[in-house]
Amino acid sequence: MSKEDEYFAAFCHLIYKVGVTCDIVSRSEAQGIVIAAGSGNKEAAELCRAVSFAVGRVEKRPAKCACCQRMVSDPAVIVILFPANRAPGMSVGLALCERCGDQKGLVGRTQDCVKALFPGMMALPQPTHEGGRA
Numbered sequence: 001m002s003k004e005d006e007y008f009a010a011f012c013h014l015i016y017k018v019g020v021t022c023d024i025v026s027r028s029e030a031q032g033i034v035i036a037a038g039s040g041n042k043e044a045a046e047l048c049r050a051v052s053f054a055v056g057r058v059e060k061r062p063a064k065c066a067c068c069q070r071m072v073s074d075p076a077v078i079v080i081l082f083p084a085n086r087a088p089g090m091s092v093g094l095a096l097c098e099r100c101g102d103q104k105g106l107v108g109r110t111q112d113c114v115k116a117l118f119p120g121m122m123a124l125p126q127p128t129h130e131g132g133r134a
């Protein structure tokens with residue numbers, strides 16, 4: 001098992017236990033998060049870490065859109081999944097392509113992605129923050 005697989009397994013174990021929540025971050029918002037993180041906002045710092053990790057990974061190696069499975073190298077939206085108890089350092093980022101990252105119906109599509117990724121998940125995430133409507 002690679003380090004990444006181990007991390008993902010630990011993440012799955014945790015969210016099946018405590019539930020999952022998410023932040024939906026558009027590309028244009030990422031900068032604001034970096035600024036907030038710099039000013040000492042702890043939640044922003046955690047989100048910033050997760051977003052830059054997800055964006056960095058996609059830039060290195062194009063990922064599949066979590067919705068339609070199309071390859072994306074420049075995601076329109078990054079969805080960061082957190083355990084509902086916000087355990088520090090635990091998050092998983094999903095990249096969405098331009099078509100799927102469209103604001104209309106975005107929350108529903110995000111929930112569909114979570115359903116597909118984590119079958120049997122009872123409580124679907126209600127975003128704590130939704131891109132573009134800060």
Ligand SMILES: [Zn+2]
Pocket residue numbers: 065066067068069070096097098099100101
């Ligand atoms: Zn897509």
